[in-house]
Amino acid sequence: MKPIIDLINVDKSFGDVKALKGVSAQIMEGEFFSLLGPSGCGKTTLLRTIAGFEDLTGGVVLIDGKDMEGVLPNNRPANMVFQSYAIFPHLNVGENVAFGLRRKQLSLSEKSEKVKEALDMVGLEGYENRAAHTLSGGQRQRVALARALILRPRVLLLDEPLSALDKKLREQMQTELRRLQRQVGITFILVTHDQEEALIMSDRIAVMFDGQIAQLDSPFDLYTRPKNREVANFIGIMNFLPGSASQAKKGFLDVTVPGLGEITISEDQAPAGVNGTQVGIRPEMLTILLDAEQTSDRETPGKVLEIDYYGDMSYYSVAVEGVTDPLSVSMRNTAGRKALNKDDKIRIGWSSESLILLD
Amino acid sequence: MKSGKLLTSFVWLYLIFLYLPVILLPLFAFNTGKIIAFPLKGFGFQWFYELAKIEALHTAVFTSLKIAIITSILATTLGMFASRAATRFSFPGKGPIMGLIMVPLVLPEIIVAVSLIVVLIKVLGLGLSIWTIILGHVLICVPFSIAILNGAFRSLDKSLEEASIDLGETKWSTFRLITLPLVMPGIISSLLISFVISLDEFIIAFFLTGSEPTLSVYIWGMLRFPARIPAVMALGTIMLVVSLLLLTASEYFRRRGLKRTGVQDTGGFV
Ligand SMILES: Nc1ncnc2c1ncn2[C@@H]1O[C@H](COP(=O)(O)OP(=O)(O)OP(=O)(O)O)[C@@H](O)[C@H]1O
Ligand SMILES: [Mg+2]
Numbered sequence: 001m002k003p004i005i006d007l008i009n010v011d012k013s014f015g016d017v018k019a020l021k022g023v024s025a026q027i028m029e030g031e032f033f034s035l036l037g038p039s040g041c042g043k044t045t046l047l048r049t050i051a052g053f054e055d056l057t058g059g060v061v062l063i064d065g066k067d068m069e070g071v072l073p074n075n076r077p078a079n080m081v082f083q084s085y086a087i088f089p090h091l092n093v094g095e096n097v098a099f100g101l102r103r104k105q106l107s108l109s110e111k112s113e114k115v116k117e118a119l120d121m122v123g124l125e126g127y128e129n130r131a132a133h134t135l136s137g138g139q140r141q142r143v144a145l146a147r148a149l150i151l152r153p154r155v156l157l158l159d160e161p162l163s164a165l166d167k168k169l170r171e172q173m174q175t176e177l178r179r180l181q182r183q184v185g186i187t188f189i190l191v192t193h194d195q196e197e198a199l200i201m202s203d204r205i206a207v208m209f210d211g212q213i214a215q216l217d218s219p220f221d222l223y224t225r226p227k228n229r230e231v232a233n234f235i236g237i238m239n240f241l242p243g244s245a246s247q248a249k250k251g252f253l254d255v256t257v258p259g260l261g262e263i264t265i266s267e268d269q270a271p272a273g274v275n276g277t278q279v280g281i282r283p284e285m286l287t288i289l290l291d292a293e294q295t296s297d298r299e300t301p302g303k304v305l306e307i308d309y310y311g312d313m314s315y316y317s318v319a320v321e322g323v324t325d326p327l328s329v330s331m332r333n334t335a336g337r338k339a340l341n342k343d344d345k346i347r348i349g350w351s352s353e354s355l356i357l358l359d
Numbered sequence: 360m361k362s363g364k365l366l367t368s369f370v371w372l373y374l375i376f377l378y379l380p381v382i383l384l385p386l387f388a389f390n391t392g393k394i395i396a397f398p399l400k401g402f403g404f405q406w407f408y409e410l411a412k413i414e415a416l417h418t419a420v421f422t423s424l425k426i427a428i429i430t431s432i433l434a435t436t437l438g439m440f441a442s443r444a445a446t447r448f449s450f451p452g453k454g455p456i457m458g459l460i461m462v463p464l465v466l467p468e469i470i471v472a473v474s475l476i477v478v479l480i481k482v483l484g485l486g487l488s489i490w491t492i493i494l495g496h497v498l499i500c501v502p503f504s505i506a507i508l509n510g511a512f513r514s515l516d517k518s519l520e521e522a523s524i525d526l527g528e529t530k531w532s533t534f535r536l537i538t539l540p541l542v543m544p545g546i547i548s549s550l551l552i553s554f555v556i557s558l559d560e561f562i563i564a565f566f567l568t569g570s571e572p573t574l575s576v577y578i579w580g581m582l583r584f585p586a587r588i589p590a591v592m593a594l595g596t597i598m599l600v601v602s603l604l605l606l607t608a609s610e611y612f613r614r615r616g617l618k619r620t621g622v623q624d625t626g627g628f629v
């Protein structure tokens with residue numbers, strides 16, 4: 001795989017506001033790439049610098065190895081799906097989708113063939129003559145997609161394309177978007193602040209905070225091996241405990257955690273290296289051992305403080321001696337499982353493989 | 360409800376005071392009597408026939424139309440540049456500059472007229488012509504045009520233009536294909552308001568008029584001859600009908616434009 005977009009030390013300031021601070025990343029050809037981060041962290045700005053709507057304050061954007069400095073948006077092999085969809089209200093669906101073909105030397109029948117093809121692709125067969133304002137949110141989103149894809153760009157840029165849709169439709173569009181991307185083989189760069197959406201859809205995710213990329217990894221690595229507390233907290237829930245590490249035998253670290261004791265972990269569990277100061281463990285990596293027969297690799301006694309019921313899951317807040325903050329433990333509510341009550345004395349089971357050491 | 364009744368009667372009183380004089384206009388225009396007084400004499404079109412016979416009036420109408428058309432086009436074009444700049448770009452001194460452009464909105468017209476006369480005749484040494492009136496009218500129409508077009512440009516989603524550029528169009532073709540059609544209701548509204556303002560304007564026209572009087576100046580002249588007053592009434596009636604037709608047409612087009620673009624109707628001037 002070769003990189004299609006190369007961001008090298010990209011800086012962007014709006015007056016005193018530094019929206020991007022030295023962003024570097026490579027986006028591979030045919031990849032589904034996501035930019036994930038809280039509001040105001042610079043996701044839209046980064047997408048717009050790739051599209052060519054913002055001049056850089058510093059750094060370089062390469063597309064296909066070519067420096068994009070001074071190249072206008074209409075001459076870049078990237079198209080954008082805007083957060084508001086930007087459907088032209090005075091044109092009908094067919095005219096909207098055909099808009100990008102205006103400058104192509106095509107006959108009328110070739111154009112309408114292409115429009116039909118693009119609309120078929122997004123599941124809007126026969127919508128050519130519908131007025132733009134009669135479309136629902138999901139349909140507008142599909143028209144915007146068809147309009148951008150009809151030009152067969154090398155890169156499709158999507159700015160929170162699903163955030164305006166309701167939950168059901170959003171989930172349906174997530175799968176469809178992923179299927180579409182595989183089908184057309186175009187590189188997708190998706191901006192989202194929804195971690196679940198990013199995990200489901202992406203090949204790789206760049207987590208951004210405050211104008212910088214905090215971590216760029218596959219969804220699996222991002223979830224299981226977050227580099228620091230900020231990333232870990234943004235993606236899913238994680239329990240943090242203070243810890244200190246020292247080098248054990250080759251490839252392993254000895255970690256001391258008050259309340260849990262001495263633990264040996266492999267180096268691969270320490271994404272930030274031996275200098276990490278926190279130990280993290282996800283709630284689903286902890287189990288509540290209900291009776292004496294159930295045992296685990298490691299066990300720690302505790303007391304149930306609070307129970308949050310989510311239907312398929314329950315989250316338990318468990319106090320453990322020697323640990324300042326109560327630990328969050330999640331369990332599936334499977335058939336026949338004994339119900340727990342507040343103040344129950346229980347044992348928490350865990351395994352040293354589930355721990356990570358991070359900054 | 361008591362306060363409801365009070366309000367209703369207030370509204371009716373207001374409407375009567377507002378429109379009573381206007382209703383009197385056609386009443387006396389179709390009255391065959393020579394003086395403006397009750398009781399009415401009879402019904403007839405004689406004052407309209409008389410209008411048709413006054414040669415100088417026709418010239419005045421033609422002059423006024425010429426001035427109003429040129430004024431509305433110039434004011435709307437300038438207003439478009441200014442409101443476009445004001446809504447899309449930020450530049451140093453934007454606030455004060457926009458403020459200065461809007462000042463003629465509240466400046467007494469007599470001041471505009473007198474200062475223009477001083478500048479044109481004393482400083483530049485130019486003569487008075489319909490172009491001096493147009494200059495004055497453009498000056499007072501531009502703020503109205505900006506006020507209307509600002510709204511149109513502001514409600515235009517910036518990403519629509521960006522999407523067009525992203526899809527391969529240039530800045531200029533984007534303006535023609537996207538921006539212009541979407542702000543067209545505002546442009547029509549601005550053209551119309553400027554046209555009506557220029558047509559009705561008296562003070563500037565009176566001060567800056569050269570050898571060709573405008574309609575308003577001509578009417579003022581006619582008022583000095585009591586015999587002409589019924590004819591003035593007839594003229595007023597025609598202007599009333601024309602204005603109403605123009606406003607209705609503009610409202611029709613404005614609504615049709617909004618319906619096509621699917622924008623929420625937030626009410627126009629009428
Ligand atoms: N045109 C602009 N002028 C001034 N500041 C801007 C401009 N665009 C963005 N910013 C600032 O840059 C920072 C990053 O904005 P950006 O829109 O990229 O955030 P985002 O990650 O897309 O947020 P959101 O999830 O809310 O869309 C913010 O502090 C924002 O206020
Ligand atoms: Mg954004």
